Amino acid sequence: MIRILVVDDSAFMRKVITDLIAKMPGIELAGVARNGKAAVDFVKAxxxxxxxxxxxxxxxLNGLEALKQIKQFSSVPVVMLSALTNQEVTIEALESGATDFVEKPTNIMAIKDDWIREFFAKIKAASRQQRRPLSRRREVAPTATTSGQVKTSLELRRNLKAVVIGSSTGGPRALLHLITALPARLAVPVIIVQHMPKGFTKTFAERMDAEAKPKVSEASDGMLLKNEVYLAPGDYHMVIKDGRLHLNQEPKMHGTRPAVDPLFDSAAAYYGQNLVGIILTGMGKDGAEGMGTILAKGGYTIAQDKDSCVVFGMPRSAIEKGVVNEVLSLDQIRIKLEELVR
Incomplete structure (x- = not known):
């Protein structure tokens, strides 16, 4: 049974959320709190x-400050409830340790089934986050998971033309960790799909751009690829064709748009063996097919290891499919990516 604390100052919103939780199998309401201070006290107790x-x-005490206090003494997963107007604070919360966020429904009097399904999926995924001692860090040796030979950064750099990255739950914090290690001048473009709603991707791209040395942009349709960092916009799939980024609103894949697979498939078709694909933390199996396409075209694939993932779903799906050359911790991916693009 998953025990949840619901924290919201609106009595009506608390009622909406707790009523939804009551209908969800395997989930139990542990309590409610009306403000961040009460939430911190509840978690301590x-x-x-x-x-x-x-x-x-x-x-x-607002949600961001309460989150920061909770993370000082507890590893309990925290999912933020965010309105579209809270974009900047939400991105900061993800950077500060929130597992994920749920965008509040635009019409709480008529909540759509798609929203309810996503809400339930995010709760289930976040609740499975590994609870680790706060100070624990460990190094793991790189692991080869296919018959293909593990390649060094030097070997991969010789003909590298691009790096593509896919992530979901836990991805914003992981991506910030990676992108802030990159040099100001990149040798190749780095192209990212992060599962995130429309509006929030622009704020996230701006946050990465402010903290990273290379230029980071939210992609637009027809954008010419340069040696910079690009993030797919929310509610659009992103593909590569003729050296440009193209956006479309074809049906959702794996329940999401943007999805990782369209980017990976198109990048493999365009760059062939001169491509590195990286799959990071996230729920579900998005990206596994695309990793297979990259490998089949002669490219190289890397997956984040279980211990450094918030949710191991996406990397695990690719690993189990047998389409991953190398499994690395997030810190090891950070080092390898920096070596690849400099």
Missing amino acids: DSELDLVLMDVEMPL
């Missing part, structure tokens, strides 16, 4: 919590 679902804007 209840060590058996599986998840905190917390509003961003609240009196006494």
Whole structure:
């Protein structure tokens, strides 16, 4: 049974969320709190919590500050409830340790089934986040998972033309960790799909651009690829054709748009053996097919290891499919990526 604390200053929103939780199998309401201070006190008193679902804007102590305090003494997963107007604070919350966020429904009087399905999926995924001691870090040796030989950065750099990256739950924090290690001048473009709603991707791209040395942009249709970092916009699939990024609103894949597979498939078709694909933390199996396409075209594939993932779903799907050359921790991917693009 997944035990959840719901934190929101709006009595109506608390009622909406708790009523939804009551209908979801395997989930139990552990309690409610009206502000961030009450949430911090509740988490301190209840060590058996599986998840905190917390509003961003609240009196006494807002969701961001409450999150930061909780993360000082607990590894309980925290999912933020965010309105579209809270984009910047939401991105900062993800950077500060929030597992994920759920965009509040635009019409809480008529919540759509798609929203409910996504809400439930995110709660289930976040609750499975590995609870680790706060200070624990460990190094793991690189692991080859196919019969293909593990290649050094030097070997891969010789003919490298691009790097593509896919991520979902836990991805924003992981991506910030990677992108901030890159040099100001890149030898190849780095192209990213992160599962994130429309509006939030622009804010996230701006956040990465502010913190990283190379230029980071939210992609636009027809954008010419340069040796910079590009992020797919929310609600659009992104593909590569003729050296440009193209956006479309074809049906969702794996329940999401943007999806990783369209980018990976198109990049493999365009760059062939001169491509490196990286799959990071996230729920589901998006990216596994695309990793297979990259490998089949002679490219090289890397997956994040279980211990450094927030949710191991996407990397695990690719590994189990047998389409990963190398499994690395997030810190090892950070080092390898920096070596590849300099």
